[in-house]
Structures are given as structure tokens and as C-alpha cells.
Amino acid sequence: MIIGVPKEIKTNENRIALVPAGAEAFVTRGHTVQVEQGAGLGSGFPDAAYAAAGARVLATADEVWAKSDMIMKVKEPIASEWPRMRAGQVIYTYFHFAASEELTRAVIASKAIAVAYETVQLPHGELPLLTPMSEVAGRMAVQEGAKYLEKVFGGSGVLLGGVPGVAPAEVAIIGGGVVGINAAKMAAGLGAAVTILDISLERLRYLDDVLPANVITLYSNRHNILDAIRKADLVVGAVLLPGAKAPHLVKREDLKLMKPGSVIVDVAVDQGGCVETIKPTTHENPTYFVDGILHYAVANMPGGVPRTSTLALTNATLSYGLRLARDGWQQACREDGALQLGLNVVEGKVVYPGVAEAFGLPLVDVGKVL
Numbered sequence: 001m002i003i004g005v006p007k008e009i010k011t012n013e014n015r016i017a018l019v020p021a022g023a024e025a026f027v028t029r030g031h032t033v034q035v036e037q038g039a040g041l042g043s044g045f046p047d048a049a050y051a052a053a054g055a056r057v058l059a060t061a062d063e064v065w066a067k068s069d070m071i072m073k074v075k076e077p078i079a080s081e082w083p084r085m086r087a088g089q090v091i092y093t094y095f096h097f098a099a100s101e102e103l104t105r106a107v108i109a110s111k112a113i114a115v116a117y118e119t120v121q122l123p124h125g126e127l128p129l130l131t132p133m134s135e136v137a138g139r140m141a142v143q144e145g146a147k148y149l150e151k152v153f154g155g156s157g158v159l160l161g162g163v164p165g166v167a168p169a170e171v172a173i174i175g176g177g178v179v180g181i182n183a184a185k186m187a188a189g190l191g192a193a194v195t196i197l198d199i200s201l202e203r204l205r206y207l208d209d210v211l212p213a214n215v216i217t218l219y220s221n222r223h224n225i226l227d228a229i230r231k232a233d234l235v236v237g238a239v240l241l242p243g244a245k246a247p248h249l250v251k252r253e254d255l256k257l258m259k260p261g262s263v264i265v266d267v268a269v270d271q272g273g274c275v276e277t278i279k280p281t282t283h284e285n286p287t288y289f290v291d292g293i294l295h296y297a298v299a300n301m302p303g304g305v306p307r308t309s310t311l312a313l314t315n316a317t318l319s320y321g322l323r324l325a326r327d328g329w330q331q332a333c334r335e336d337g338a339l340q341l342g343l344n345v346v347e348g349k350v351v352y353p354g355v356a357e358a359f360g361l362p363l364v365d366v367g368k369v370l
Helices: 020-028 047-052 061-066 079-084 101-110 131-148 178-189 201-210 222-231 252-257 267-271 306-327 329-335 353-359
Strands: 002-005 032-036 056-058 070-072 090-093 113-116 170-174 193-198 215-219 234-237 263-266 287-290 293-296 343-346
Touching (some): 002 061, 047 056, 070 306, 079 101, 101 353, 131 306, 170 178, 178 193, 178 234, 193 201, 193 222, 222 252, 234 267, 263 267, 306 329
Parallel strands (some): 032 056, 170 234, 263 293
Antiparallel strands (some): 113 343, 287 293
16 A cells, blocks of 8 residues: 655644654555655654655655555645545544534545544543543643743733642643543642543542542532632643534633633644634634633644654554555454544545534445445
């Protein structure tokens, strides 16, 4: 199979979908890897490293897309890339379809095969290709939240961990999954007073066992969310419904309960956000204010630390990519239930329930396309 790795062109997206060691793994198994010139530079991987691994370095994205059976990316194709998608081509990347009807309809029209990292799911519920970026985003959420609490950025001027004689900041984390637990670890480690909310009692018991004493667990309901955000200096949105749009758990009218200059970091923005007033921002212009509350909503947060993120992502995605290349997408997805759940749109048909529900599109049983 011919594997294509184009340069990411979303604003300030410096990650790449495949490190040189990953390219070598494909080449040693008899596949061809084509990497766009300069695609790895943002993550610290020069073209020479890919050439040494046996990959071909091509001058343009058009060449990479046109000559590849499978495209490996990090972020969803943006509008300028849509014309490059073609029927029968496998595109293996983060899609987050439920956050964009335009993207969904573009992929449907292309008749490509969309394998979404974020919906590959193991039998026990783990999302192995989303986990590494959720770990990065959860940790970054607190790092960025602490920064934007500084007065110079428009925050309330509160130091997250406080100092002797001065109380630490209050941090509320909505969602106790991978993002939530990583955010809690960071916030607690900095000395903040942390509250983490989730709807699973089993998960709350686990969090209570593994997190330090300055983290309080609360069952997530409307009353507890409002109480938590009322006290909070920093609110982290960490809600995930795999493949589906995130519910708005913090409403516009709730912002008036919050302290002026407090900060919201909504990691769920990729899936529409769990805060009603959230809208995607970029690393160039990451924040905006609504009713005196600073909102941070960068949709590709891990792109800010591309070296760490690229290595973590490839560690997770490579084995599935190798299987898709070895067996072809149909056989690979028939034989691997986790990978089968990664199929979202196949040759013009929506086969993932969350995507169909988000936009009222017809759902085709995935068995019919396999």
C-alpha cells in the first residue's frame, strides 16, 4: 500500500501523523511511504530523517494526496483539502465529525473511507487513539488556565497554588475521563483546591482512590455543576461522548454566577463544547470574553507541544495503521472490532451512529459496507 503523510495546515498545527521510525516500520513491511516536504519540521523531524527511514519526500501536498492509497493525518481535512479527497481513499485521522456538518458532507461527497482516531474503541470502553492526546490536552488545560488567570491576560490575578497564608485557586473539572484525571493531577500538583465531577459512580470511586487529598469528587448533576462553577477560578470542560456532540452543561446564563475574571478551558470544543458560549479558537488568538469570563477554546491544544504530541500519537496509531495497510480497510475492520468502530463515513455512507444523529443523516449498518 502507498501511505501518504501531508503537512498539517490548520493554524499553528505543527504535529505530523508519522515519525521517521513509523515510516521505517511501514517500509520494512513492503509498503511505500510518501511524506510532504517539511511536514515533520514543526515536530523536530527533518526531511532527511524520513529519507533515511526509506520514505519518499514529495514537494507538494497535491502529489501526496494524489499518489496515496491511505492518507495519515493528525487533524481533520480543512476546506482547502477537501478537493484532494477521492473515492476509495482511506483517510486515517482525527475527524470529530459531530462538530462540523460541512466536513461531514464533504467527506460523504468524496466517497472516501474515513477512519476516525477518536472512535476506535476497545471492548472495555477505552479509546486508545484518543487517549494520548487527551492526556496532553488535560495537562495543558491547567497549564493554560493558570497562565490566563494572570491579570496581564485578563484573568482575575489568582495564583493557582496560592502561597502560605493565601488560599489557593479553586478548580472545577467537569468530566472524570482521561482529560479530567490528567487535569486534576496537574491542578492538584500545583496546590489548587480541585473539584472533579462525573456521572459514573464507579469512575468517581476510582478517582477518589487515586487522586490526592486536595481533590474532591462530586456526582455530576445540574445543582453540583452550578455550585462548583460558582466557586471556581478555573473551569475545565472535559466531557466526552464518543463520536457525538458534547452536551451543553454550562449555559450562557450560568456565567453570571461565576467570578469576574475566572477562566474556562473547554477541551470538549472539538466535539462542540460542553459550555454553551464556547467557540473554537486558535493558538494565535486563543481567548475571548463573554460576560466577563475568559474563554480558552483552542481546538488543537496538543499542537502547541508538537514534539511530545507527535511521539505520543504515533505510539498509539501506528499498529492500527500497519494493520490497515497490511490487510486493507475492509478485512482489517472485519477482524478487529475496535478498528471497525473507527469507521465513520464509508464511500458516501454514514456508518457511525453519533455522526448520523448529530445531523439527522441516514445511518447505514457498518456490516453492509464490510
